[in-house]
Amino acid sequence: MPDLFHEIEVRPAFYDVDPMAVVWHGHYVKYFELARAALMERLGYDYLQMRDSGYFWPIIDVAIKFRRPAMLGQRLTVRAEITEFENRLRVDYRITNALTGEKVTEGHTLQVAVTIATNELQYVCPQILWDKLGVSP
Numbered sequence: 001m002p003d004l005f006h007e008i009e010v011r012p013a014f015y016d017v018d019p020m021a022v023v024w025h026g027h028y029v030k031y032f033e034l035a036r037a038a039l040m041e042r043l044g045y046d047y048l049q050m051r052d053s054g055y056f057w058p059i060i061d062v063a064i065k066f067r068r069p070a071m072l073g074q075r076l077t078v079r080a081e082i083t084e085f086e087n088r089l090r091v092d093y094r095i096t097n098a099l100t101g102e103k104v105t106e107g108h109t110l111q112v113a114v115t116i117a118t119n120e121l122q123y124v125c126p127q128i129l130w131d132k133l134g135v136s137p
Contacts (some may be wrong), residue, residue, distance in 0.1 A: 002134040005081035006039035009098055012072055023070040028105050029062060032093045035080035036109065039091070045132035053128045056114045057089065064107035068097075075099055085125055085133055088112050 016027045040046050050057050070076055075098035084090035088110050095105040113122040113129070130137050 004039075004043075004083075004085075004133060005079060006035065006042050007077055007079045008035050008038050010034065010076050010078055012070055012074060012076070014072065017072045021072040023072075025064075025066065028064055028066075028070075028095065028107070031076070031078045031095060032062075032080065032091075032107060032109060035078040035093060036091050039080045039082070043132050045129065051116065053126070054116050055122070055126060055128070056116055057111045058114060059109050059111050060088075061110040062107065063109075064105060066105050068102065068104045070095070070104050076104060082133065083108075085129060085135070086137075087124055089125065089129065 010031050012023045012027070016023050016030075018024050037046065040050075045053075077096050077098045079094045079096075081092050082089065083092045089112070090108055090110050092108045093106060094103065096103050113126050114120065115122060124137075127137070
């Protein structure tokens with residue numbers, strides 16, 4: 001099985017925090033997105049390649065569990081890992097303090113393939129995803 005994960009580091013900026021210097025809850029989704037985009041780019045199937053292959057991949061579900069607050073300027077490691085890919089694309093996330101390894105936040109997103117030409121939902125992920133992931137159906 002190929003490595004289906006990727007990690008990035010982020011540091012919350014001033015515009016990501018509330019008046020108490022705590023990261024506003026909505027920005028965690030942005031950190032998930034940055035890690036997922038980096039993972040998919042590493043696998044050779046970024047958003048432009050998805051579109052060029054004839055599919056949209058809308059997110060249909062997001063779940064987040066907050067463990068500890070992230071703070072202004074704190075070094076965070078964001079890990080994105082593909083954990084399902086047969087009928088939908090599930091990416092699990094874990095955000096940790098980059099210095100201590102302490103878990104800050106975890107969650108997941110679910111995406112489905114939709115054919116651009118017909119706007120039809122695909123109930124099995126298209127072969128292009130399997131090829132890019134390096135797995136067999």
